Amino acid sequence: MLKIGLLGAGRIGNVHAKAITSHAASKLVAVSDVNQEAAGKLATQYGAQASTSEAIIANSDIDAVLIATSTDTHSDLIEAATRAGKAVLCEKPVDLSLERALACRKIAAATGRPVMIGFNRRFDPNFAALKAAVDRGEIGRAELLSVTSFDPGPPPVSYIKVSGGLFRDMMIHDFDMASWIMGGLPQTVRAVASSIVDPEIGAAGDVDTAVVTLEYADGRIAVIKNSRRAVYGYDQRVELLGSEGLLSAGNMIENTVVKSTKDGVVSAKPEFFFLERYMRAYAAEWAAFVGAVTGSGVVPVSLDDGVNALALAEAATRSAKSGMAVEVATVM
Numbered sequence: 001m002l003k004i005g006l007l008g009a010g011r012i013g014n015v016h017a018k019a020i021t022s023h024a025a026s027k028l029v030a031v032s033d034v035n036q037e038a039a040g041k042l043a044t045q046y047g048a049q050a051s052t053s054e055a056i057i058a059n060s061d062i063d064a065v066l067i068a069t070s071t072d073t074h075s076d077l078i079e080a081a082t083r084a085g086k087a088v089l090c091e092k093p094v095d096l097s098l099e100r101a102l103a104c105r106k107i108a109a110a111t112g113r114p115v116m117i118g119f120n121r122r123f124d125p126n127f128a129a130l131k132a133a134v135d136r137g138e139i140g141r142a143e144l145l146s147v148t149s150f151d152p153g154p155p156p157v158s159y160i161k162v163s164g165g166l167f168r169d170m171m172i173h174d175f176d177m178a179s180w181i182m183g184g185l186p187q188t189v190r191a192v193a194s195s196i197v198d199p200e201i202g203a204a205g206d207v208d209t210a211v212v213t214l215e216y217a218d219g220r221i222a223v224i225k226n227s228r229r230a231v232y233g234y235d236q237r238v239e240l241l242g243s244e245g246l247l248s249a250g251n252m253i254e255n256t257v258v259k260s261t262k263d264g265v266v267s268a269k270p271e272f273f274f275l276e277r278y279m280r281a282y283a284a285e286w287a288a289f290v291g292a293v294t295g296s297g298v299v300p301v302s303l304d305d306g307v308n309a310l311a312l313a314e315a316a317t318r319s320a321k322s323g324m325a326v327e328v329a330t331v332m
């Protein structure tokens with residue numbers, strides 16, 4: 001039985017607590033949060049102890065920690081936990097700063113402890129099936145990838161201000177999807193972005209609408225589209241054109257009822273947001289982490305993957321600001 005400490009009892013911490021306690025081979029031992037009330041509430045809900053992040057990391061009875069704290073704490077906690085001998089699953093992104101993430105990778109790697117980054121979309125059954133099909137060569141050589149990721153509505157501007165910006169906070173998932181599906185990093189990143197959903201987001205120095213193209217050294221191309229507003233729900237689609245066909249993965253809809261009348265044909269909306277769409281993915285992600293830590297020790301989404309996605313976010317941020325293409329090698 002893997003004994004787990006959960007750091008962070010916020011939105012995503014609650015999701016992970018459920019995954020940890022639902023898995024037959026993991027036990028939630030302790031929960032921390034700087035908001036002690038939140039830690040206490042979540043710990044009580046699942047029969048765990050409320051604690052502090054420092055005490056959890058120092059506790060030799062705890063085998064692994066799940067870091068679900070605010071982004072600006074991730075690198076420090078990864079370093080402290082791996083130095084204390086823990087296996088780590090840390091939420092995305094690794095850090096707000098690529099430089100800091102690179103330093104963290106060096107320290108964590110020296111400990112030899114497994115560190116997995118929470119790119120949950122890889123564990124979505126639809127995207128996993130698409131990836132398996134391309135890996136089996138079912139559409140020949142993958143040549144043009146299109147990733148669409150629209151949120152149902154923008155978060156509060158207070159969140160935007162500490163998020164690191166759309167590329168580091170939101171498109172980071174899509175950068176990882178592109179690297180995962182295309183099997184490596186692109187050579188060049190070009191970004192176009194604006195704040196047309198909410199001018200307040202622009203006033204806070206961020207964007208809410210963006211298109212990024214990734215150009216690979218061998219001529220393959222990926223296009224990522226992000227918006228903070230899709231009034232019909234969480235729009236999560238992937239399309240991959242290959243030399244021998246097309247793979248596409250669409251949205252999960254709220255129900256399968258289709259109403260057909262003389263006025264038209266109407267079906268349900270996409271599932272509302274990430275808590276609905278990706279609940280199965282979070283459980284599968286946790287199962288993959290437990291399997292890796294208790295098995296081979298090789299996690300399916302590495303700290304390198306986290307750093308690579310952050311490098312693409314950094315390149316896109318620079319490209320959107322300058323209007324110029326950015327070579328990925330220049331940001332690493």
Ligand SMILES: NC(=O)c1ccc[n+]([C@@H]2O[C@H](COP(=O)([O-])OP(=O)(O)OC[C@H]3O[C@@H](n4cnc5c(N)ncnc54)[C@H](O)[C@@H]3O)[C@@H](O)[C@H]2O)c1
Nearest residue numbers: 008009010011012032033034035053068069070071091092
């Ligand atoms: N993979 C996903 O789908 C997904 C979804 C949402 C959030 N996230 C990521 O998860 C992280 C948390 O996001 P959230 O939406 O749950 O935020 P949140 O604000 O709801 O929760 C974060 C919690 O961390 C606590 N905290 C901050 N520093 C701490 C520390 N040193 N020790 C213990 N607790 C600490 C805060 O008090 C807060 O309760 C972010 O990095 C975010 O990018 C990932």
